[in-house]
Amino acid sequence: MEYPTTVEDAVALLAKHGDRAMFLAGGTDLLPNMKHGLFEPEVVIGLGAIEDMKGIRKDKDGSLHIGAMTSLTEVARSQLITEAAPALAQAASVVAGPQIRNMGTLGGNVMLDTRCQWYNQSHFWRKSLGYCLKKDGTVCHVIEGGKKCVAAASNDTAPALMTLAAELHFLSPSGEVALPIEELWKADGTWNKNVGPDALLVSVHLPALSGPHGGAYLKLRERNAIDFPQLGIAARLGFAEDGSIFEAAVAATALGPRPILLQSTTKLLAGTTPGESNFEEALLELCAKAHKQLSPLANIPGDETYRKRMVPIFLKRALVLAAQP
Ligand SMILES: Cc1cc2nc3c(=O)[nH]c(=O)nc-3n(C[C@H](O)[C@H](O)[C@H](O)COP(=O)(O)OP(=O)(O)OC[C@H]3O[C@@H](n4cnc5c(N)ncnc54)[C@H](O)[C@@H]3O)c2cc1C
Ligand code: SF4
CATH class of the missing domain: 3.30.390.50 (CO dehydrogenase flavoprotein, C-terminal domain)
Known part of the structure; x- marks a missing residue:
């Protein structure tokens, strides 16, 4: 387990270990998935010590800046969010249960893996079924003869952020990228994002809206x-x-x-x-x-x-x- 204290160090560590490593935010999804053998990282890069990735503030232009390591509980309760972005506060408030919202982060929710009832199961269960093409197998149990995984995006905050035209700020070994949230996703349940696993989501920006x-x-x-x-x-x-x-x-x-x-x-x-x-x-x-x-x-x-x-x-x-x- 590595504990970087800056975003640059976190990205450099992931680049150093390559696909043997993964980022860990609150761990509320990654850890159960590791227990199920869905992910088998040899190195886990904990993001909890990066202070720059935490908190919510209003910038001079009226936009809101939310650090990716801000907990879902804080997002749900923040007055800035409940007033300017009620859909996001409501979405954060209904993720899982209270304990998970205390540990789980907005960044982890945006970067959540897709889910499928044939995939989010123990290794024993998946093995007895012959696995599937998202992990270890060659067939899809949802679409007969399907050649592409159609596991579901299941993150509650994603649609709320899309209606708010959120912009996502990433840092990866190739530099900084600001991506409109609508452009993050692609229709592939194996990896449904247009950024690689080496991209660190640093913050989420909500543009100021005109009028009520x-x-x-x-x-x-x-x-x-x-x-x-x-x-x-x-x-x-x-x-x-x-x-x-x-x-x-x-x-x-x-x-x-x-x-x-x-x-x-x-x-x-x-x-x-x-x-x-x-x-x-x-x-x-x-x-x-x-x-x-x-x-x-x-x-x-x-x-x-x-x-x-x-x-x-x-x-x-x-x-x-x-x-x-
Ligand atoms: C019982 C249970 C019920 C749940 N119910 C819901 C639900 O109703 N709705 C829902 O949306 N989710 C639910 N979840 C999933 C999960 O708890 C939340 O989505 C949570 O927000 C994930 O955040 P996290 O910080 O714990 O992410 P983690 O588990 O730490 O990470 C999730 C994924 O995102 C990646 N990641 C995390 N942070 C970053 C970052 N800053 N940059 C790049 N990649 C990153 C990790 O590598 C990992 O692949 C549930 C989980 C459990 C166990
Ligand atoms: S390939 Fe994807 S959609 Fe098909 S069974 Fe596996 S996880 Fe589910």
Whole structure:
């Protein structure tokens, strides 16, 4: 175990040990995965001693800076976040249970591995099934004949951050990169990110929003006390002075390998006013569109038909909540 105290040292250590090493933040996902034999790093680089990666602040331009090592509990309770980015505070507040949120970090949540009911199992269990192509095997048990892993992005904060147009600041051996969060993901459940495992997520930036905004995150899960999402939907609405909507964003998680930002939401909702019939009509149209576009797979527990039926219901509820800034 290595304990660097600067981001530069953390990146240099990972480069030195190569693919034998992994970053460890709160360890709430990595450690169970190591116990299951899903990851077998020989060196673990603990990020807990890097003070520069902790805390939340408001910058002069009104944007929010959140260190990647800030705990989910702090994100959920921060007044800066609850006021400026309620969907993110709500998403952080429903990750797992309280103990895990105290240890788990925002960075670890963004960089979370994808999940699958055929993969997140003990070695014994996976071996008896003949493994799968994400680890040690050659077949996919979700898509018959599938050549690509479709394990699900299951991070609750991802859709909230997408509706907030968050920017992710990485440091890797090739330098610093600022990536719009929408560009982080790719549709490959084996590794669903467009940065390599040697990239350290240093901080998350939320741009300042103009005018009043409302936001919400709703999560479908079996047990509210602890479970991962079976579906997660985040919504954000921006309001003009007359109370009408001028901007809207909706994103979903726990479907396929990447969280999805729904297209044309502003086009559909702009100019409508919550409480008036034009808002209700636009909601119906958006919900029908989302129901067509968002299709859960048999990759995580929870019947896919039921999860699909819940898409428009959760979307409508999230938008109605976001309409109360
Ligand atoms: C019982 C249980 C229930 C859970 N329920 C949920 C849930 O409902 N929703 C949910 O979203 N998650 C859930 N989780 C998963 C996990 O607890 C959270 O996602 C948590 O936020 C992970 O953060 P961490 O700091 O513990 O990450 P770690 O476990 O330390 O790391 C996770 C991954 O991210 C990488 N990583 C961590 N930090 C960085 C960084 N700064 N830069 C680059 N890579 C990094 C690590 O190498 C590792 O691959 C659950 C876990 C358990 C055990
Ligand atoms: S989606 Fe297929 S390949 Fe990916 S983890 Fe699940 S069973 Fe394995």
